Amino acid sequence: MSDKKNWPLWEIFVRSKNGLEHRHFGSLHASDAEMALENARDVYTRRSEGVSIWVVESSHITASNPEHNGELFEPAADKVYRHPTFYDLPDEVKHM
Amino acid sequence: MTNNSTTDQSSLPLGEMSEGQRGNLHNYILGIADNSLILGQRLGELCGHGPSLETDIAGTNISLDLFGQVRSYFQYAAQVSGDDTVTEDTLAFMRIEREYKNVLLVEQPNTDFGYTIVRQFLFDAYHLLFLRELEKSTDETLSAIAKKSIKEVSYHWRFSSDWIRRLGDGTSESHERVQEAVTDLWMYTDELFHQTEADQAMIAEGIGVDTSKLKDIYYKMISDVLEEATLEIPVGKYFHKGGKQGIHSEHMGYILSDMQYMQRTFPNMEW
Numbered sequence: 001m002s003d004k005k006n007w008p009l010w011e012i013f014v015r016s017k018n019g020l021e022h023r024h025f026g027s028l029h030a031s032d033a034e035m036a037l038e039n040a041r042d043v044y045t046r047r048s049e050g051v052s053i054w055v056v057e058s059s060h061i062t063a064s065n066p067e068h069n070g071e072l073f074e075p076a077a078d079k080v081y082r083h084p085t086f087y088d089l090p091d092e093v094k095h096m
Numbered sequence: 097m098t099n100n101s102t103t104d105q106s107s108l109p110l111g112e113m114s115e116g117q118r119g120n121l122h123n124y125i126l127g128i129a130d131n132s133l134i135l136g137q138r139l140g141e142l143c144g145h146g147p148s149l150e151t152d153i154a155g156t157n158i159s160l161d162l163f164g165q166v167r168s169y170f171q172y173a174a175q176v177s178g179d180d181t182v183t184e185d186t187l188a189f190m191r192i193e194r195e196y197k198n199v200l201l202v203e204q205p206n207t208d209f210g211y212t213i214v215r216q217f218l219f220d221a222y223h224l225l226f227l228r229e230l231e232k233s234t235d236e237t238l239s240a241i242a243k244k245s246i247k248e249v250s251y252h253w254r255f256s257s258d259w260i261r262r263l264g265d266g267t268s269e270s271h272e273r274v275q276e277a278v279t280d281l282w283m284y285t286d287e288l289f290h291q292t293e294a295d296q297a298m299i300a301e302g303i304g305v306d307t308s309k310l311k312d313i314y315y316k317m318i319s320d321v322l323e324e325a326t327l328e329i330p331v332g333k334y335f336h337k338g339g340k341q342g343i344h345s346e347h348m349g350y351i352l353s354d355m356q357y358m359q360r361t362f363p364n365m366e367w
Contacts, residue, residue, distance in 0.1 A: 007148075028149070028150050029148060029149075029150060030150065031262070034258070035258075035262075038154070038254075038255060038258070039150035039151075039154070042150065042153050042154040042157050043149070043150055043153050046153070046157050
């Protein structure tokens with residue numbers, strides 16, 4: 001670890017009892033992955049929220065730049081036809 | 097141990113015990129519970145004062161685990177006492193200093209994070225070994241409490257021994273400070289294995305844990321971690337004792353005045 005005074009930030013993903021996938025729960029500080037897991041156990045699962053934990057160092061996450069929101073996301077806003085909502089479904093099909 | 101309650105393997109029902117047996121069992125339960133009570137109180141003092149949010153909440157979690165165990169023990173002890181006025185609350189809050197039977201180790205102050213972790217480490221190793229044996233007790237209630245507590249205490253041990261390695265094998269400052277705590281607190285370890293009259297009576301009945309058999313494993317268990325943590329194992333031969341007989345260190349009065357304040361000031365208060 002290069003910086004002994006400031007522990008790096010970790011993002012915590014927890015799978016809850018009934019959940020199928022891990023969801024982002026929050027972030028915390030830890031000096032390494034093992035400590036991040038233990039800290040996550042104490043900070044995020046003490047009210048029995050979870051059955052599995054993933055941790056990933058925040059710096060390993062590449063995020064989209066909010067400044068680019070226009071070019072990234074706005075073009076999709078006026079293309080409602082990309083949702084499959086224009087089909088007439090027979091009544092027999094229950095779960096779509 | 098198999099769950100065989102039909103044979104004379106099982107200890108006597110409370111109603112069939114003599115006064116003396118009841119008294120010994122009562123004292124025996126308090127001896128176990130008071131360690132967790134006072135250590136839980138010490139850790140509780142750190143709530144909101146931990147070195148980081150994460151370690152703060154970890155310490156508080158351990159404290160709450162211990163209080164949960166204490167409640168089970170005290171509820172049982174109250175039942176064993178046969179006295180209606182004795183409850184888990186009176187046992188926790190209304191006794192005087194000399195009536196508490198915890199070892200001196202758990203009342204030692206939270207000098208710094210190193211001391212807090214070393215105190216925890218030295219106790220957790222004992223606690224885990226003890227509970228594994230208590231699970232085999234012929235007393236079904238104690239066996240059940242032990243069984244439930246083992247998972248919690250396994251995590252405490254994992255947490256504290258992990259931190260011993262981190263601090264010991266960390267920076268020169270963390271190494272130095274944690275070594276000082278180990279050297280300082282070492283003299284309280286031997287008392288964990290002292291046996292009171294109640295201990296001996298309960299061992300004879302198959303209810304209590306023969307702690308003398310745990311001593312070698314205990315010192316091996318903690319020495320292995322200390323070595324891994326590049327820490328020196330103290331060689332001191334002088335050990336403090338007395339807590340189990342109610343002769344406590346100067347810290348105990350302060351702990352109790354804090355812990356008992358609400359019940360003493362507003363008797364029978366609830367919240």
